[in-house]
Every structure is written in structure tokens, then in C-alpha cells.
Amino acid sequence: MPTIEHNGSSFTVDEDGFLTGNMDAWNETWVDYVKTVEGITEMTDEHHKVIEILRDYYKKNGIAPMVRILSKTTGFPLKRIYELFPSGPGKGACKMAGLPKPTGCV
């Protein structure tokens, strides 16, 4: 597994740059790192809101929420989520939130 060094912290990731292992490795340095690779210029409260909701949902349910549920809980339409995270809710937001890589027929 490759390792990523950023601002003094190191993270173990898979080929697609998703955090591996449990979610405890996640911290603000990780968020700052993902920002640089997922086309996000500046972190806003809206970014943090999406991440917080993703992490809460994952902790409670053990899976990432469906896109529709993410839109409903955050109040952001899908369009806004792509404005915030250009790679979309899966590759962008879930990666930044430290959730496991989305799977299935993608």
C-alpha cells in the first residue's frame, strides 16, 4: 500500500488515494491533502458540512449514504455537491471524509 506524506502526517492509501484501514486515521491534515488532489480551491463551511454528515452517517450505518439521502440531509442539490466536490460525492467527498472506497458496478 502506498503512503502519502502531507504536512508532517503520513497516511496509508490504496491506488485511488482512499484511506485504508479504519476511519481513525482521518484528521484535518487529510482533508487539507485531499483538497489539493480533488480540484477544491478553498474549503468552506459547506464542504465541512458534507464531510461531517458523511462521517456521521457512516459511523451510524456502516455504509455511505445514497446520493439522494446526502442531498436531503445536507440540503444541497447534486449540482451544488459537484460544485463543492468536482469529482462528485463518491470520489471527492467520500475520499475527503475518510470513508472506504465506493464499490460495485461503477
Next chain:
Amino acid sequence: MPKHDTPLLDELEKGPWPSFVTDLKRQAEKKPECFDILGQLELSYRDKVTHWKHGGIVGVFGYGGGIVGRYSDVPTQFPGVAHFHTVRLNQPSSMFYSSAKLRDICNLWEKYGSGMTNMHGSTGDLVLLGTTTPNLEPLFYDLTHDLNQDLGGSGSNLRTPSCCLGRARCEWGCYDTQNLCHSLTMHYQDEIHRPAFPYKFKMKFSGCPNDCVAAIARSDFAVIGTWRDDIRIDQAAVKGYLSGEFIPNAGAHSDKDWGKFDIKAEVLDLCPTGCMWMEGDTLKIDNSECTRCMHCLNVMPRALRPGLQQGATICVGAKAPILDGAQFATMTVPFIEVNPDTEFAEIIEVIEKIWDWWMEVGKNRERVGETIMRIGLPTFLKVMEITPTPQHVKEPRSNPYVFWQEDEVEGGWDRDVIAYRKRNAQ
């Protein structure tokens, strides 16, 4: 990248069918990573197991799909396929190309990828097989800026729609499949590129019930052309078939001697509803009993044509076995006009009714066909604002577990057991 010994694959260069191994070896002269494709495949042939790792999430900014990530699990042995992502390009309706366009795509793909393709994926996309993550954005930039070409769909979204070649070169096209396919593809770009559904959703468009894109089996939303007036009969051409001037099925069976054309045995007796007969050498059809199965038209294309009131049937919910078993699509709208003048507003309305409902009630990774099974065809038809008709079923239910709405039953559901006991002592 060196050549690898591929004794098992080399066997597949024998025989008359075009060999993908020979093609790959030829491509490897230009793009050496193709030696590693062959090497890894040979290893899989020996180990009888795939050597691609699980999953892969890559893409381009702005889109949630279109590219399928792949990584080798033996990258040190085959560095040429360490990254081997698949790029789906949205194909033109019915896959008509100019050599200039294909040349442009090939040049671009030799620049950024392995040069290996799949023409085409089962859903319809032109598939570019094998590139690396850093190449994705530059490839996408050149695709869109120089080639005016977009990606197809992947993920829980509207996948790339596809159609039969329709009226472009088929006399049975009951509507312009290419126009509908292209128009809806453009109309639903957002749904194709940014997954927002419970699961994947596919559309296919066939010009007639022969269904040359297999819409009824391979799409959640199948639009299949048909007509509702009379089959047009050219009696002179019927006589041409009887006299042997015209060959039945346009010569499709001429590799074997099936004897002289026998209209009774080959058409009348095979008609599924038995609604055809001959009066002398005049062919008669009771069109009110015709189910438009296409058999007689297929046998005598010079003599029989679809009627003039043309449109389509919409069937919903086909899917492969996972999870609840394979399904063909269920007939939902028996006849709908396919009208380019309204920009297909009638069909769009049907699609959006399905989506509004399915996006609300569909479970995670539940195809619309499974949602219909779980919740029931009656509810689905109610949502679609379609009055149930006998055409909605092949046969009525045989079990008596019939649900009623409370307002359909006199007195409703609130009953008093004490009042009942007054009439029926314990």
C-alpha cells in the same frame, strides 16, 4: 516492455475467426504495453483466475462516472498494465462513423492509451481499454475540445442510451430511433454524468418488435416501435413470393434447400394468432387479431409493411439476475406516439414519472424492475397514472390474495368486535 511467452494464447491464433491475440500482438509492435496485456492474460489462463484487483475509483472533474478504474494485482511482473483504466465514449446513435472520426479517436488513443479498444461495449459505448490515471484529464480535454466527443455513463446513473439503426436503413422502423436516442441522450446529460439514482438505469430504442438492440431484455426503459392500424399488403408482391420471383425472408435461409415457398406452412400456420388466410392468391389479414409479432413481415418484406399509424410500446424493468432473478421488461404503455415536433415530451413525461417514484422508493442498488416487483405492478401503474388494462398481464393472477383499498370497500376497515358478538355469540 519485453515480449512474454504465451503458449496458451498462441493457440487462439489458429482457426478462421479473427484472432484478438494476433491483433494485440500487431498492436504491441507500436504500443509495448500490449505485451503485458497478453502476459497477464496468459498468466490468468494458467492460474484460471483474474489478475485485476478489486474495483477502482478514477474519473474526471465534474463527472461521477464514465471511466472504469482497473489495477493489476501483478504490477511488478507486468508494469504496462499496472494502471489499466477503461474509458467509455458515448457512441453516435446506431454507430455510423466516418473514417475521419475513427482516425481521430485512434490517434488520440494511441497518444494517451494502449491503443486497444472494444467496439463496442454491450451498452453501446465505444470503449477505450487501458490507460493510466494521469492521462485521464488530458485525454478528456482533447476529446471534448478537439473531437467534440463526450464520455458515456457508468455508476448509479443513466447509462449510455443506444438504439437499432432504425429508419437509417430498415423499412420496418416505426419511429426514428436514432433521433429519439440522440435527443434523450442530450436531454439527460446531467443524469448520465452525475450518478443520482438508487442504481443504474438503461434506455434502449428499437424500431420494431424484432428488437435489434434487445431493448426488452437489456434496458430498464425499452421503447419498441409498433403500429396500430392495418398491415399494408402489396398483393402483386405476394404473388411474386408465391411464384418464386421473390425469395422468402430476403434469402436468409438460402444456405439450405427448404423446398419451394409454401405460404400456408411458412406464414399462415405460423401466425401466432391465426389471423391470416388466403382467398385464391389474395392474402387476407384480420388486423384486429394481429399482435404485430413481425413474422409475416419478416418472411415477405417486399409484400408486407407496418401500418401508417406508427408509434411505440414502452416496457419497463428488464435486468440481469442479480439480485432477485432475471427479468424481461413489463409492458407499461401499450402505444405512445413518438413525436419529434414536441421534442418527445410525451416520452419524457413517462420517464420522469418512473424516476420520481423510483428515486424516492427505490432501495440502494435496487433496479427499477425489482422495485416494481417489491411494491407491485398495480402501485407502479397508479404512479404512472396509467389505467390497468388486460394488456398489462399475460394472464390474471391465480392466487386469491387480493388487496383492496379501504375506500373501495363499503364500511371501511374499522369494525367493532362487540357489535359482531351481538350477532354471533361465542
